[in-house]
Amino acid sequence: MAILVAPLILLLAFLGAPVFTLIGGGSIFLFAGADIDSSAVIVEMLRLASLPALIAIPLFTFSGYLLAESKAPQRMLALAEALFGALPGGLAIVALFTTALFTAFTGASGVTIIALGGLLYPMLSKQGYPEKFTLGLLTTTGSLGLLFPPSLPIILYALVAKINIDRLFMAGLLPGALLLVALSVYAFFTARSSGVKHIPFSWHALGKAARNAAWEIPLPFLIIGGIYRGLFTASEAASVMAFYVLITEVLVYKDLHITRDVPRVAVKSMLLVGAIFMVLGTALGFTNYLIDAQIPGKIFAWLHAYVSSKLVFLVLLNAFLLVINMIEIFSAIIIVVPIIVPVAAQYGIDPVHLGIIFLLNLEIGYMLPPLGLNLFLASSRFHRKLPTLYRAIGPFLLILLAMLALVTYLPGISLIGAK
Amino acid sequence: MRALYRAEEYLVKAERGAVILLIFAMVALSFMQVLLRLFLHSGIVWLDPLLRHMVLWAGLFGAALAARYAHHFALEAFVHLAPKGLRRPLEIFASVFTVAASALLFYAAWKFIRDEFASGSVAFYIDRLPIKGGWVEIIIPAAFALIGLHTLIGIFRPKDHLEGPF
Numbered sequence: 208m209a210i211l212v213a214p215l216i217l218l219l220a221f222l223g224a225p226v227f228t229l230i231g232g233g234s235i236f237l238f239a240g241a242d243i244d245s246s247a248v249i250v251e252m253l254r255l256a257s258l259p260a261l262i263a264i265p266l267f268t269f270s271g272y273l274l275a276e277s278k279a280p281q282r283m284l285a286l287a288e289a290l291f292g293a294l295p296g297g298l299a300i301v302a303l304f305t306t307a308l309f310t311a312f313t314g315a316s317g318v319t320i321i322a323l324g325g326l327l328y329p330m331l332s333k334q335g336y337p338e339k340f341t342l343g344l345l346t347t348t349g350s351l352g353l354l355f356p357p358s359l360p361i362i363l364y365a366l367v368a369k370i371n372i373d374r375l376f377m378a379g380l381l382p383g384a385l386l387l388v389a390l391s392v393y394a395f396f397t398a399r400s401s402g403v404k405h406i407p408f409s410w411h412a413l414g415k416a417a418r419n420a421a422w423e424i425p426l427p428f429l430i431i432g433g434i435y436r437g438l439f440t441a442s443e444a445a446s447v448m449a450f451y452v453l454i455t456e457v458l459v460y461k462d463l464h465i466t467r468d469v470p471r472v473a474v475k476s477m478l479l480v481g482a483i484f485m486v487l488g489t490a491l492g493f494t495n496y497l498i499d500a501q502i503p504g505k506i507f508a509w510l511h512a513y514v515s516s517k518l519v520f521l522v523l524l525n526a527f528l529l530v531i532n533m534i535e536i537f538s539a540i541i542i543v544v545p546i547i548v549p550v551a552a553q554y555g556i557d558p559v560h561l562g563i564i565f566l567l568n569l570e571i572g573y574m575l576p577p578l579g580l581n582l583f584l585a586s587s588r589f590h591r592k593l594p595t596l597y598r599a600i601g602p603f604l605l606i607l608l609a610m611l612a613l614v615t616y617l618p619g620i621s622l623i624g625a626k
Numbered sequence: 627m628r629a630l631y632r633a634e635e636y637l638v639k640a641e642r643g644a645v646i647l648l649i650f651a652m653v654a655l656s657f658m659q660v661l662l663r664l665f666l667h668s669g670i671v672w673l674d675p676l677l678r679h680m681v682l683w684a685g686l687f688g689a690a691l692a693a694r695y696a697h698h699f700a701l702e703a704f705v706h707l708a709p710k711g712l713r714r715p716l717e718i719f720a721s722v723f724t725v726a727a728s729a730l731l732f733y734a735a736w737k738f739i740r741d742e743f744a745s746g747s748v749a750f751y752i753d754r755l756p757i758k759g760g761w762v763e764i765i766i767p768a769a770f771a772l773i774g775l776h777t778l779i780g781i782f783r784p785k786d787h788l789e790g791p792f
Contacts, residue, residue: 232730
């Protein structure tokens with residue numbers, strides 16, 4: 208039965224049918240084949256109301272969108288520039304760190320390139336960074352920071368894979384930091400070889416930028432620190448952040464108006480949440496069917512006949528994930544994770560380690576030619592043709608792939624933080 | 627047709643209103659719960675299931691709005707690569723398929739809700755007041771009906787009308 212349905216679903220997907228209709232329709236069809244009433248799909252969907260950590264998704268998305276619509280990105284950028292601008296390659300490193308933070312806090316939904324890219328592009332060009340480097344850097348930054356809490360893909364992965372969100376948050380910190388360092392080193396050498404001008408360091412500018420961002424500086428410490436110290440859970444952190452951001456952006460900075468802007472942003476953020484929930488809700492029944500039909504076990508048995516080594520499996524898994532993630536990332540997490548987690552477990556791969564591999568793949572999938580989302584966003588934001596961007600991201604892609612290899616084959620990088 | 631679009635706009639207004647109210651309530655109530663736990667080491671027992679159902683309602687109203695503003699996840703990259711003349715037929719095809727799938731899912735949800743009401747199941751208690759499962763879960767068939775409706779109207783809606791107010 209599934210053999211018949213799968214190609215049909217794929218065909219419909221390529222024709223542009225929404226993912227939730229394919230999964231929802233597909234599971235009703237599969238349930239009918241197994242003589243189960245279609246209302247069972249809805250019983251599974253109702254599990255959306257019994258996942259205690261699910262509230263983290265709407266609250267983090269809402270507060271991330273609030274931050275993105277306020278002037279927080281400009282303040283953050285000014286502060287980072289005052290701090291690191293004087294270093295060689297400083298401005299590029301500023302771009303890396305601010306976009307990583309911004310992406311983590313806005314749920315990696317593609318707003319980084321739109322919101323920060325437009326600010327950073329002229330800054331970097333004026334400093335004399337080569338055009339190709341600037342384009343590559345800004346295209347990469349669209350998904351950088353996906354491994355840092357509280358990014359939406361981490362939360363979604365943990366929910367779907369049924370592992371502790373806080374543990375996955377901790378596991379992502381070191382790989383994410385290493386990636387930032389590797390890219391910063393590349394930026395440092397590029398800046399030196401192309402003779403980029405320095406920005407003189409100024410205590411005055413630093414003081415001004417710090418005063419302007421005084422209310423936003425504590426936020427990452429409060430959220431990330433609070434989770435790491437065990438002060439609150441991920442969903443409580445989401446609630447604290449939503450409340451804090453609402454108060455500071457509306458009452459302190461007055462960037463957003465409580466009746467003119469906040470409702471608009473609330474609705475906008477719930478469009479994304481609604482789209483995620485539909486796929487998640489319909490997929491809960493679908494993946495349950497696959498697990499009842501012992502599909503992961505069959506995949507493992509079939510795969511194990513050809514691939515007995517854990518390493519080869521990981522190489523194949525990475526190749527598979529890169530292709531899948533290039534297509535649509537949230538759906539990829541929801542559909543693929545429940546199938547590969549049991550398969551990978553049979554190969555003796557820690558689910559937390561698998562999570563980091565998966566998320567790093569996502570990060571790369573965002574910028575992988577020809578279909579990565581970052582490329583399309585950067586193309587429309589910077590008015591460049593796609594092939595120009597394909598060439599520009601080359602070196603960045605290599606760094607990310609090297610990092611992926613490192614994270615894949617040295618589980619310790621991910622697991623050391625999750626102990 | 628014009629009257630239909632206007633009627634849909636009222637519906638959209640109501641959905642937006644519900645989403646906004648739910649988000650404000652979720653932020654306030656969940657933050658209160660965090661404060662209660664941190665400072666008084668207590669909490670309101672029924673607030674957690676209430677919040678979880680508010681998340682469901684907010685998300686599904688969001689899903690209805692996502693149908694209105696064409697925000698549901700789909701593999702658009704391939705459609706973008708298709709020749710211009712094929713795009714409109716593909717769009718109509720995807721919409722018709724969405725309407726059909728929503729109808730199917732609505733029927734499944736309707737059967738489920740009917741059974742929930744018949745069995746008189748209780749989702750959770752607010753103090754001693756039982757909250758009927760059927761009522762809190764009615765958002766599921768409603769969401770599929772709204773998604774189907776917005777998508778159906780979307781087939782005829784002129785293009786300039788499609789952009790969201792964002």
